[in-house]
Amino acid sequence: MAQKVLIHGATGETGGDILDGLVADGSFVSPSNPISPHRTQSYQEIAALVRPQSLQKLVTKSLKSRGVKVVVSDLVNQDVEEIADLLAGYDTVISAVATTAQLDQLKLVDAAAKAGIKRFIPCGFTSISPPGGVMSLIRTEKEKIHERIWYHHLPYTIIDSGTWYQISFPSLPSGKVSYAFMGDGNTIVADGNAPNLMVDKRDIGRLTARIIKDSRTLNKRVFLHADVLTQNDIWAIMERKSGEKIEAKHATHDELLAKMHTARAVCMKNPSDPRMRFAAISAEYMVCKYVRQDNNPQNARYLGYIGTRELYPDFEPNTFSAFVDELLAGQAKKLYRDKFEFMQKKST
Amino acid sequence: MAQKVLIHGATGETGGDILDGLVADGSFVSPSNPISPHRTQSYQEIAALVRPQSLQKLVTKSLKSRGVKVVVSDLVNQDVEEIADLLAGYDTVISAVATTAQLDQLKLVDAAAKAGIKRFIPCGFTSISPPGGVMSLIRTEKEKIHERIWYHHLPYTIIDSGTWYQISFPSLPSGKVSYAFMGDGNTIVADGNAPNLMVDKRDIGRLTARIIKDSRTLNKRVFLHADVLTQNDIWAIMERKSGEKIEAKHATHDELLAKMHTARAVCMKNPSDPRMRFAAISAEYMVCKYVRQDNNPQNARYLGYIGTRELYPDFEPNTFSAFVDELLAGQAKKLYRDKFEFMQKKST
Numbered sequence: 001m002a003q004k005v006l007i008h009g010a011t012g013e014t015g016g017d018i019l020d021g022l023v024a025d026g027s028f029v030s031p032s033n034p035i036s037p038h039r040t041q042s043y044q045e046i047a048a049l050v051r052p053q054s055l056q057k058l059v060t061k062s063l064k065s066r067g068v069k070v071v072v073s074d075l076v077n078q079d080v081e082e083i084a085d086l087l088a089g090y091d092t093v094i095s096a097v098a099t100t101a102q103l104d105q106l107k108l109v110d111a112a113a114k115a116g117i118k119r120f121i122p123c124g125f126t127s128i129s130p131p132g133g134v135m136s137l138i139r140t141e142k143e144k145i146h147e148r149i150w151y152h153h154l155p156y157t158i159i160d161s162g163t164w165y166q167i168s169f170p171s172l173p174s175g176k177v178s179y180a181f182m183g184d185g186n187t188i189v190a191d192g193n194a195p196n197l198m199v200d201k202r203d204i205g206r207l208t209a210r211i212i213k214d215s216r217t218l219n220k221r222v223f224l225h226a227d228v229l230t231q232n233d234i235w236a237i238m239e240r241k242s243g244e245k246i247e248a249k250h251a252t253h254d255e256l257l258a259k260m261h262t263a264r265a266v267c268m269k270n271p272s273d274p275r276m277r278f279a280a281i282s283a284e285y286m287v288c289k290y291v292r293q294d295n296n297p298q299n300a301r302y303l304g305y306i307g308t309r310e311l312y313p314d315f316e317p318n319t320f321s322a323f324v325d326e327l328l329a330g331q332a333k334k335l336y337r338d339k340f341e342f343m344q345k346k347s348t
Numbered sequence: 349m350a351q352k353v354l355i356h357g358a359t360g361e362t363g364g365d366i367l368d369g370l371v372a373d374g375s376f377v378s379p380s381n382p383i384s385p386h387r388t389q390s391y392q393e394i395a396a397l398v399r400p401q402s403l404q405k406l407v408t409k410s411l412k413s414r415g416v417k418v419v420v421s422d423l424v425n426q427d428v429e430e431i432a433d434l435l436a437g438y439d440t441v442i443s444a445v446a447t448t449a450q451l452d453q454l455k456l457v458d459a460a461a462k463a464g465i466k467r468f469i470p471c472g473f474t475s476i477s478p479p480g481g482v483m484s485l486i487r488t489e490k491e492k493i494h495e496r497i498w499y500h501h502l503p504y505t506i507i508d509s510g511t512w513y514q515i516s517f518p519s520l521p522s523g524k525v526s527y528a529f530m531g532d533g534n535t536i537v538a539d540g541n542a543p544n545l546m547v548d549k550r551d552i553g554r555l556t557a558r559i560i561k562d563s564r565t566l567n568k569r570v571f572l573h574a575d576v577l578t579q580n581d582i583w584a585i586m587e588r589k590s591g592e593k594i595e596a597k598h599a600t601h602d603e604l605l606a607k608m609h610t611a612r613a614v615c616m617k618n619p620s621d622p623r624m625r626f627a628a629i630s631a632e633y634m635v636c637k638y639v640r641q642d643n644n645p646q647n648a649r650y651l652g653y654i655g656t657r658e659l660y661p662d663f664e665p666n667t668f669s670a671f672v673d674e675l676l677a678g679q680a681k682k683l684y685r686d687k688f689e690f691m692q693k694k695s696t
Contacts, residue, residue, distance in 0.1 A: 132495025147480025302567045
């Protein structure tokens with residue numbers, strides 16, 4: 001089915017991967033796009049919703065050069081009717097926004113409902129956990145968006161990805177992977193045997209391209225099913241491939257719970273401080289992944305998700321092992337680095 | 349699969365139907381039960397969780413005479429460990445509690461998780477509506493129970509039934525059906541064409557017996573799919589079968605919304621008054637059924653429910669038309685009448 005897709009947050013970490021995945025898929029790309037030889041009859045259009053203040057940024061200009069239509073919108077200051085006018089005519093709207101901007105989507109959902117969008121993908125793309133305050137910050141805000149979707153009877157797909165390879169490896173004594181390190185200080189929790197759903201974040205885009213073309217995923221929750229690894233698995237792969245011995249710190253379940261309660265309390269006292277908020281969210285993720293052990297395929301199915309392995313058995317997700325090869329070869333990217341610098345490098 | 353089933357609320361309106369349905373099914377009934385010739389090898393036990401103060405009631409004694417084991421428990425005063433000890437060994441726990449007692453289930457869920465119950469059925473058995481405050485009282489409390497279930501990773505099935513035939517018919521000018529009338533004053537909303545999922549409440553029990561024996565419904569939401577009728581359909585059936593002309597009052601969507609907002613505000617000011625609470629819940633049901641139009645199979649599927657028609661195509665639900673025949677023949681029962689009187693009649 002031909003469809004026009006609009007991405008909100010296409011210049012961010014996840015939105016960028018989704019844009020790449022849609023372009024690589026070939027089904028969605030503009031005829032003016034010089035880098036896609038794969039376009040098919042189901043081709044239509046990819047557009048990115050961009051804030052007025054971002055229009056002159058290099059990253060926005062690069063969208064245009066890739067055949068992506070830029071739609072200017074200011075979710076904060078425009079009213080729902082104005083945003084709905086901009087969304088009208090798109091089939092699918094995909095939202096991938098910053099941790100701090102989840103509730104901005106409320107207005108986007110209202111506008112999508114008004115514009116008759118055929119499928120709305122709210123900003124998910126994270127670990128599996130249940131609603132109801134277990135993840136009291138980020139998941140609870142994401143659930144508010146789901147509730148708004150259901151309030152409007154808006155067609156949807158909720159996509160969660162598990163945790164990303166790119167933030168899940170330990171550092172090495174040699175400093176060889178420090179250029180891309182985003183971890184939490186080589187801490188192994190309890191016996192290190194909690195299984196966690198993991199994905200190469202670039203596969204988020206490739207799989208989202210499949211999901212939005214698939215009627216089986218309409219009004220469903222989908223989890224991206226690549227690797228399921230424990231911390232011990234990860235350590236073993238890193239040691240074997242690097243030939244280095246990795247020293248680990250250790251934390252107990254009780255220590256993680258105490259850290260989470262403290263971080264939540266500090267965040268409550270400083271609700272407008274993004275660092276305190278980020279610390280609390282990170283502490284909640286640690287508890288969900290290693291204490292509660294929510295982030296695994298079994299729990300995803302229990303919570304009503306369908307997995308991409310059963311939906312797309314032909315899709316070969318990138319393995320953590322292959323990612324480590326890339327990482328050790330110095331070819332991984334550090335996330336969330338300055339986008340301007342990133343785009344400059346790309347354009348030279 | 350053999351299973352031992354415990355019902356919380358077996359002496360109430362819905363719990364009574366569930367008990368009847370399980371007994372009629374034949375798979376669950378005690379060998380001492382004189383009225384079940386159908387028991388099979390999958391037979392085990394039905395038990396009812398009964399409060400100490402209800403032990404001497406006739407309704408409790410009648411449970412025993414039907415082969416139902418009585419398990420005494422006081423959810424309010426016992427702690428989770430004590431309740432868990434009582435639940436240990438049961439496979440399935442079904443909860444059907446009064447509108448005002450939904451949150452009593454929190455402790456029951458904690459105990460069920462501790463006891464390793466293999467399937468917990470929270471008190472659902474009502475109209476379809478989304479979580480998130482659309483039904484700010486009853487549904488929101490039911491969702492708190494769901495969240496507690498997911499918190500514990502407790503296996504579950506959420507069962508919703510649509511609205512019941514028994515509370516959905518208009519009164520007749522002749523007074524012929526007044527003996528069983530529970531309606532809202534013969535009000536038709538807007539054009540009377542909102543489709544609503546409806547069920548004979550006795551089928552709740554028959555279908556629950558199927559659902560708890562079915563592995564396909566584990567960790568799923570299920571809706572009971574009998575008739576889907578508009579108010580105009582209901583009026584037409586009642587007029588045709590009774591030969592009477594039914595006068596209707598009319599209400600607009602805006603009138604229903606205004607009534608709901610007022611009832612909610614009054615309830616907020618009188619949180620401990622059950623009449624105010626009941627009025628607000630009723631007003632919310634009217635909005636969900638006739639303004640939002642949430643209570644239909646399409647919306648149930650959208651919210652992730654599976655319907656019993658696709659699960660059990662051989663099951664013939666009682667039709668509204670057949671219920672009306674019973675009603676006009678004077679054989680329907682008025683709901684929520686005094687249980688003591690009801691049981692006395694039954695035992696004579």
